[in-house]
Amino acid sequence: MIDKLKRFNWLMFVAMLALVALGTAAIYSAGNARTEELFHSMWKANLSTAVFGLAIYFVLAFFDYRRYLNLLAAPSYLFSLVLLVAVLIVGTSTYGGRRWLWFFQPSEVAKLCVIAALAWIYGSADERPWLRKFYGFLVALAVIGVPALLILLEPDLGTMLALLPATLVMLFVARVWRRGILTAACIAAIVVSAVLAAVYEAERPGVTEARKATILKFVPLRPHQVKRVKIFLFPDEDPHAAGYTLRQAMISIGSGGFSGKGFRKGETNHLKYLPQSISMNDFIFCVYAEEAGFVGSVVLLALFGTLLVPCVWTAYVAADGRGRLVSIGVSTLVFAHVFINIAMSIGLVPITGLPLPFISAGRTFLVTVMAGLGIVQSVSIHRRENDR
Amino acid sequence: MRSEASIASDLSVLAVGVIFVAGLVALGFRLAQVQLVDAAKHSYDGARQAIRAVQTAGPRGRILARDGTVLADNRASVSIAVNPEGFQRRSWNDTVLAISNAVDAVAATIDIPSSLTTNAIARHVRQQLARPLIVWRDVGDEPIARFAERAAEFPGFTCIETEERVYPEGRLAAHVIGFVGRRETESAGSEKFNFRDKEMCGREGLEAFYDSYLRGSSGELQVTVDARGFAVEKTVLVEARRGPDLRLSLDVAMQRAVERQLRGERGACAVIDPRNGAVLALASAPAYDLNLLVPQLTPEINDRLFRNPRNDYRNRACFETYAPGSTFKPVTALAGLAAGVPPEVSYECTGVFELGGMKLHCARRWGHGPIDMKHAIKESCNTYFSNLGCDIGTNALFSAARAMGLGAKTGIDFPQDSAGVVPSEEYKRSHYDLPWYASDLAHASIGQGQLLVTPLQMARLAGAIGTGFLTRPRLRADSPVERTPLPFSAKNLAVIREGMRMVVDGGTGRLAGDGVAVAVAGKTGTAEVGLGATRRKNTWFIAYAPAEKPTVAIAMVIENGESGGTTTAPKVNAVLKAIFGERETGNGNR
Numbered sequence: 001m002i003d004k005l006k007r008f009n010w011l012m013f014v015a016m017l018a019l020v021a022l023g024t025a026a027i028y029s030a031g032n033a034r035t036e037e038l039f040h041s042m043w044k045a046n047l048s049t050a051v052f053g054l055a056i057y058f059v060l061a062f063f064d065y066r067r068y069l070n071l072l073a074a075p076s077y078l079f080s081l082v083l084l085v086a087v088l089i090v091g092t093s094t095y096g097g098r099r100w101l102w103f104f105q106p107s108e109v110a111k112l113c114v115i116a117a118l119a120w121i122y123g124s125a126d127e128r129p130w131l132r133k134f135y136g137f138l139v140a141l142a143v144i145g146v147p148a149l150l151i152l153l154e155p156d157l158g159t160m161l162a163l164l165p166a167t168l169v170m171l172f173v174a175r176v177w178r179r180g181i182l183t184a185a186c187i188a189a190i191v192v193s194a195v196l197a198a199v200y201e202a203e204r205p206g207v208t209e210a211r212k213a214t215i216l217k218f219v220p221l222r223p224h225q226v227k228r229v230k231i232f233l234f235p236d237e238d239p240h241a242a243g244y245t246l247r248q249a250m251i252s253i254g255s256g257g258f259s260g261k262g263f264r265k266g267e268t269n270h271l272k273y274l275p276q277s278i279s280m281n282d283f284i285f286c287v288y289a290e291e292a293g294f295v296g297s298v299v300l301l302a303l304f305g306t307l308l309v310p311c312v313w314t315a316y317v318a319a320d321g322r323g324r325l326v327s328i329g330v331s332t333l334v335f336a337h338v339f340i341n342i343a344m345s346i347g348l349v350p351i352t353g354l355p356l357p358f359i360s361a362g363r364t365f366l367v368t369v370m371a372g373l374g375i376v377q378s379v380s381i382h383r384r385e386n387d388r
Numbered sequence: 389m390r391s392e393a394s395i396a397s398d399l400s401v402l403a404v405g406v407i408f409v410a411g412l413v414a415l416g417f418r419l420a421q422v423q424l425v426d427a428a429k430h431s432y433d434g435a436r437q438a439i440r441a442v443q444t445a446g447p448r449g450r451i452l453a454r455d456g457t458v459l460a461d462n463r464a465s466v467s468i469a470v471n472p473e474g475f476q477r478r479s480w481n482d483t484v485l486a487i488s489n490a491v492d493a494v495a496a497t498i499d500i501p502s503s504l505t506t507n508a509i510a511r512h513v514r515q516q517l518a519r520p521l522i523v524w525r526d527v528g529d530e531p532i533a534r535f536a537e538r539a540a541e542f543p544g545f546t547c548i549e550t551e552e553r554v555y556p557e558g559r560l561a562a563h564v565i566g567f568v569g570r571r572e573t574e575s576a577g578s579e580k581f582n583f584r585d586k587e588m589c590g591r592e593g594l595e596a597f598y599d600s601y602l603r604g605s606s607g608e609l610q611v612t613v614d615a616r617g618f619a620v621e622k623t624v625l626v627e628a629r630r631g632p633d634l635r636l637s638l639d640v641a642m643q644r645a646v647e648r649q650l651r652g653e654r655g656a657c658a659v660i661d662p663r664n665g666a667v668l669a670l671a672s673a674p675a676y677d678l679n680l681l682v683p684q685l686t687p688e689i690n691d692r693l694f695r696n697p698r699n700d701y702r703n704r705a706c707f708e709t710y711a712p713g714s715t716f717k718p719v720t721a722l723a724g725l726a727a728g729v730p731p732e733v734s735y736e737c738t739g740v741f742e743l744g745g746m747k748l749h750c751a752r753r754w755g756h757g758p759i760d761m762k763h764a765i766k767e768s769c770n771t772y773f774s775n776l777g778c779d780i781g782t783n784a785l786f787s788a789a790r791a792m793g794l795g796a797k798t799g800i801d802f803p804q805d806s807a808g809v810v811p812s813e814e815y816k817r818s819h820y821d822l823p824w825y826a827s828d829l830a831h832a833s834i835g836q837g838q839l840l841v842t843p844l845q846m847a848r849l850a851g852a853i854g855t856g857f858l859t860r861p862r863l864r865a866d867s868p869v870e871r872t873p874l875p876f877s878a879k880n881l882a883v884i885r886e887g888m889r890m891v892v893d894g895g896t897g898r899l900a901g902d903g904v905a906v907a908v909a910g911k912t913g914t915a916e917v918g919l920g921a922t923r924r925k926n927t928w929f930i931a932y933a934p935a936e937k938p939t940v941a942i943a944m945v946i947e948n949g950e951s952g953g954t955t956t957a958p959k960v961n962a963v964l965k966a967i968f969g970e971r972e973t974g975n976g977n978r
Binding site for chain 2 (some may be wrong): 035057070167169172173175247250251252253254255256257258267268272273289293294297298302304308309312313315316324328331332336338339342343346
């Protein structure tokens with residue numbers, strides 16, 4: 001045990017704790033701005049969830065990941081599929097999506113389960129070369145595809161947008177049918193560009209309704225998604241209706257300036273200009289950046305860097321393929337969330353519903369991410385003996 | 389043992405790490421753009437949506453008489469207002485309903501019904517959500533006490549201290565001082581302000597004329613509003629400053645003396661200092677208590693005071709116009725002298741002046757016999773002046789009238805300043821569709837017919853005869869003095885002055901000079917208006933005193949009097965006694 005403690009990676013642990021602290025403060029500020037009393041104590045709930053998450057973190061960190069991945073990866077994956085089906089049948093609807101099962105969101109848990117399953121399967125690719133061929137890719141497609149389909153049925157596009165890069169990077173690192181994956185990535189890039197161009201062409205001012213309808217018929221997006229892409233492309237067109245959220249996000253982040261307005265002093269949040277339904281979740285970065293300013297934003301990005309770089313290093317020095325894959329999968333998942341969330345808040349990508357790890361007030365997601373980082377810590381503790 | 393394959397895999401892991409770091413750095417650059425480069429723009433957008441600027445009103449300046457007597461002042465007043473932010477509901481309708489119900493509850497407690505309709509509340513919520521809505525303005529001490537006792541039960545309601553106008557002298561110079569109202573709209577027309585206080589603004593009289601002077605400088609209040617528009621925080625940026633006091637030339641003692649004489653009558657009186665135009669007293673009767681119009685003119689008060697045949701509201705001193713009657717005769721005399729008629733020339737008065745089919749009777753039915761100018765003024769002989777007027781002609785007569793300031797605004801610093809009428813051929817044709825007859829000239833010569841003047845004009849005219857120059861009447865003490873010399877020779881003016889001395893010294897106006905400590909010169913007038921049953925007399929007296937070196941000029945008109953000499957001259961006498969004191973030996977003015 002002493003030996004394990006010696007090999008414990010303190011850097012990523014401390015970065016994680018610091019992020020939890022910043023998140024709790026941001027949730028305190030965002031929650032207290034809300035009219036409903038219920039949310040005023042949300043920061044306490046976040047703290048107790050973090051304590052629970054820490055317990056899981058330590059359990060997963062100090063047990064050898066090789067043992068419990070072998071033992072649990074497959075059952076937990078199957079169990080998550082059951083939960084995803086269950087949520088579609090008996091789940092609670094909020095904001096037009098069926099995402100809640102009792103007190104948690106199965107799609108968040110499923111992300112980790114998919115990563116664990118992929119790591120468990122492809123970590124042994126060295127012994128089973130066929131996994132690196134086209135058929136191996138088909139297996140991956142099935143492992144990812146089934147939960148992906150179930151998540152899209154909820155629907156929860158944001159979760160998919162974070163899970164896909166994570167799985168793609170894992171397959172790439174595992175050298176599974178690389179030619180195909182690179183081709184697929186290129187095709188995806190072309191499709192995304194084409195969709196953006198089509199929406200731009202359709203929503204450009206001065207385009208007739210008939211032409212707009214014709215173009216949009218070929219765009220594989222729902223009307224509200226087309227709207228979001230449109231806001232992304234033309235942010236200043238309609239500041240009071242569709243573009244309102246992005247406009248308020250930009251005002252709150254931008255007006256934070258260099259040093260911010262101070263804790264609990266963000267006007268855009270406290271005067272409720274930032275829509276209340278999203279200020280604690282998908283747009284909490286606005287609350288944080290308004291009060292902490294550019295200095296705070298850089299500190300936050302640095303903390304995420306301090307967390308992610310040791311995670312990637314852990315993947316590099318992992319004792320086996322499974323450890324490497326699970327580490328790179330979890331880090332990519334976290335990175336995708338961080339990047340997409342902040343990028344959408346500052347108008348770099350279209351708005352999608354997806355939380356900022358540790359900062360947003362999502363309890364299931366917090367536990368999921370801490371559990372994932374616990375596994376990475378375990379990989380770090382049980383890394384190759386000949387390294388350092 | 390590590391294979392080639394696993395090394396390649398390791399390198400790809402490091403590539404992923406590089407991508408992560410690059411991504412985070414890219415976000416940092418974009419954040420620098422948003423939070424450093426564009427920070428000012430975003431801050432401005434944020435402030436614009438969250439901040440409402442309110443123009444606040446400072447206390448209004450006072451109006452003082454020449455001796456410092458306060459004629460218009462402010463008093464602290466308490467209003468009960470409701471803050472809409474205390475009644476936030478999910479829908480705007482529920483908010484309006486909640487405010488309405490709360491207002492009803494408070495109304496029951498303080499026992500004053502609210503005049504606010506649900507529509508008015510809804511309008512306020514729509515347009516001025518960030519501002520308190522005043523429900524009861526200027527509430528008395530007792531209801532305030534009742535409200536304060538149970539204020540805890542009514543969150544969202546506050547007492548607002550404002551100022552209301554108060555007129556310590558009540559009716560004194562009511563028509564001159566005028567009154568204030570409240571600005572109709574609260575939305576400011578300027579770029580800088582979103583709202584404006586419902587401040588006092590002058591509606592009539594000096595309150596209206598000197599409105600911007602009295603108002604002082606406005607303050608600036610900054611209200612922070614939330615996304616729905618409810619007020620969250622208020623900061624005073626600029627304190628509103630009290631307006632300066634307005635000091636008048638009005639003499640309270642003279643004003644009182646004048647109003648005492650007008651009591652119970654319908655009429656008016658103007659007293660000016662002929663040396664500089666200072667208005668010493670300006671009164672119209674009947675008058676009304678200005679405090680009835682505070683905090684604002686209500687329909688009931690409007691009906692009671694103004695919409696009756698008496699018409700208390702009408703300013704008879706400088707808005708209403710009257711036929712001057714015989715007080716015009718000095719003007720006819722001046723015109724005659726200017727036209728070269730010597731004052732010694734006599735006309736034969738038989739008691740009636742005949743021109744074509746028209747007969748014009750003289751006051752003395754059996755006639756004055758042969759009479760010269762001074763005596764014609766003294767006795768107010770109609771025959772003399774009709775003859776004189778017809779001899780010198782329309783142009784000579786009316787240019788003299790204009791030279792004496794008739795038919796034109798006096799230029800007084802007051803919103804009501806009637807020009808009156810000096811008729812002409814064109815005037816008669818356009819207003820009455822009749823040609824100009826010789827009889828019109830005969831009538832005009834004795835101050836009848838189409839000729840119309842205000843008492844203020846006549847006071848100024850009387851003073852001009854006494855001093856030789858016409859002054860612009862002025863109410864504000866430090867308003868500049870403007871004097872125009874009369875185009876008449878000193879010799880000619882001396883004739884008129886002597887005639888007017890003789891009026892008081894045993895003439896038609898002898899009652900005016902009785903017992904006054906100084907010598908008085910004046911002229912009576914009895915103007916007949918209407919025909920048949922509606923026929924009545926407006927009786928005039930104009931005067932200046934002391935006769936040798938006048939410091940006071942006065943004109944008074946009493947509607948429905950008996951004659952200028954018997955009705956108005958004694959009233960003017962009383963005023964002059966109040967101004968100059970009484971002569972100790974009661975041997976009259978001989």
